[in-house]
Amino acid sequence: MSVRDQFGTDVLLTGWGHSRFGKLADETLESLIVGVAREAIETSGIDTKDIDEIYLGQFNSGLLPLGFSSSLALQVSDDLAGVPSTRVENACASGSAAFQQGVKSLLAGTAHTVLVIGAEKMTHAPASLVGSALLGADYEMAGKESVSGFAGLFATTANAYRDRYGSVSDVLGSIASKNHHNGMSNPYAQLHKDLTVEFCRTVSDQNPMVADPLRRTDCSPVSDGAAAVILSTGATSGAATAPVRLAGFAQANDFLPADKRDPTAFAGSVAAWRKALAMAGVTNDDLDLAEVHDCFTIAELVMYEVMGLTPAGRGSRAIEEGWVYRDGKLPVNLSGGLKAKGHPVGATGVSQHVIAAMQLTGTAGDMQLAGARRAAVHNMGGLAVANYVSVLESV
Numbered sequence: 001m002s003v004r005d006q007f008g009t010d011v012l013l014t015g016w017g018h019s020r021f022g023k024l025a026d027e028t029l030e031s032l033i034v035g036v037a038r039e040a041i042e043t044s045g046i047d048t049k050d051i052d053e054i055y056l057g058q059f060n061s062g063l064l065p066l067g068f069s070s071s072l073a074l075q076v077s078d079d080l081a082g083v084p085s086t087r088v089e090n091a092c093a094s095g096s097a098a099f100q101q102g103v104k105s106l107l108a109g110t111a112h113t114v115l116v117i118g119a120e121k122m123t124h125a126p127a128s129l130v131g132s133a134l135l136g137a138d139y140e141m142a143g144k145e146s147v148s149g150f151a152g153l154f155a156t157t158a159n160a161y162r163d164r165y166g167s168v169s170d171v172l173g174s175i176a177s178k179n180h181h182n183g184m185s186n187p188y189a190q191l192h193k194d195l196t197v198e199f200c201r202t203v204s205d206q207n208p209m210v211a212d213p214l215r216r217t218d219c220s221p222v223s224d225g226a227a228a229v230i231l232s233t234g235a236t237s238g239a240a241t242a243p244v245r246l247a248g249f250a251q252a253n254d255f256l257p258a259d260k261r262d263p264t265a266f267a268g269s270v271a272a273w274r275k276a277l278a279m280a281g282v283t284n285d286d287l288d289l290a291e292v293h294d295c296f297t298i299a300e301l302v303m304y305e306v307m308g309l310t311p312a313g314r315g316s317r318a319i320e321e322g323w324v325y326r327d328g329k330l331p332v333n334l335s336g337g338l339k340a341k342g343h344p345v346g347a348t349g350v351s352q353h354v355i356a357a358m359q360l361t362g363t364a365g366d367m368q369l370a371g372a373r374r375a376a377v378h379n380m381g382g383l384a385v386a387n388y389v390s391v392l393e394s395v
Contacts, residue, residue, distance in 0.1 A: 003107075009107050010245065012234065013231060013353065014235065016229045017039025018354050021347075022342060023224060029120075033072045033119045034075050036117060040230050041115070043239065046238075048079040051080065053083065054084070055087075055114065056087045056119065057088050057347070059094045059346045060133075060346075061137070062129070063130065063133050073115065090381045090386045092295060092381045095227070095347055095350040095353075096350075096352070096377070097251075097381075098118060098346075099231075099349060100251060103246060106231055113232045117227075118348065119347050120225065122344060139257050148210065151219050154295070155211035157299075161263075164264060165314075168213065172201075172301065173201030173217070173218075174320070176195065177217075184340075185366035191336070191339075195217060199217070200217040214296055223344040225344035226347050229353055229357070241363055247279070247392065248282070249389065250276040250279065254267055254385050258383070263383065265312070267384070269303065269306045272378070277376070282374065288359075288371070288375060289356070289359060289372055289376075290330060291332075291355055291377050292307075299384075301316070301319075307376075335351075352379055357392060359375055360373065373393060374391065376392075377390045
């Protein structure tokens, strides 16, 4: 079973674009959108007149005064006048939400070629505004003052995990160090710092505690950036690379109130992971790599368990035994993850798909995993509230 088997339509990623992530003072939201969209169109080998629909993933949540950004994509070319364009928001999963809306347009037959963009401009805003904007994705804390922001919410998860299963401090340091090392090979990454395990495990002036037990190295940075992908029902002539096929996809939402969720279970992510792999007809053994949502290192630790690499409470085994490193049985976040690559909220989900597509077409440069044929992407909004998973494979 696959997307093609289930729906009778192929969904192919035929071209993509990706900006650098980081503090991009010379870029605007518009310039980021236009830049990656033009790159995606060019690499796909299509003409702008071939685009039937556009989806833009952007969280915003007050970070920018402009709250109506969908038509910024039309700045790419006057040929896009009249093309339907919709902004999609689902917290930190806005990018994957836009991606799946594009997929559904293809499957519905209302489009044959869709441009999907994810973008966010964040670093211009003061820390207080960034914090309040992100907390707008939390049921209890939206509109309230918080010193620790979203880090405090994931610290609650880390402490609940510790109380249930034991200390997590050292393993979180190992995850941070792994992703910083991976990020060194990613030219788009915000943080090119090859930090040692010892540094990441130790609280210091350079690595202060943000929200106990999460240190600075356990937290993804505030970022600007964008990524785009062309989705098509068939291969396009003149494309820069072979296409990549969407084999399976799923979305699963959990309850918004915290008291209706187990903070260490990520139940919505579990449901999305299982559904997407079932649609693709694969298991973890069939995957060559995974890009997962590590906004904080505790999220990646829990994801090892969500993915079924280990039982609950034993996620540390996946990194202690080397399973999730480049040479392990399922490398996780070869891009550096959100931790090192950066996390421009609306761009993240699209970026994960683009990075995976690069891996599957042998165009990932220094990030390349030899022989990669199949990858999984996991993106979530809030504390595992909106959860998206895709399975991509080489054609």
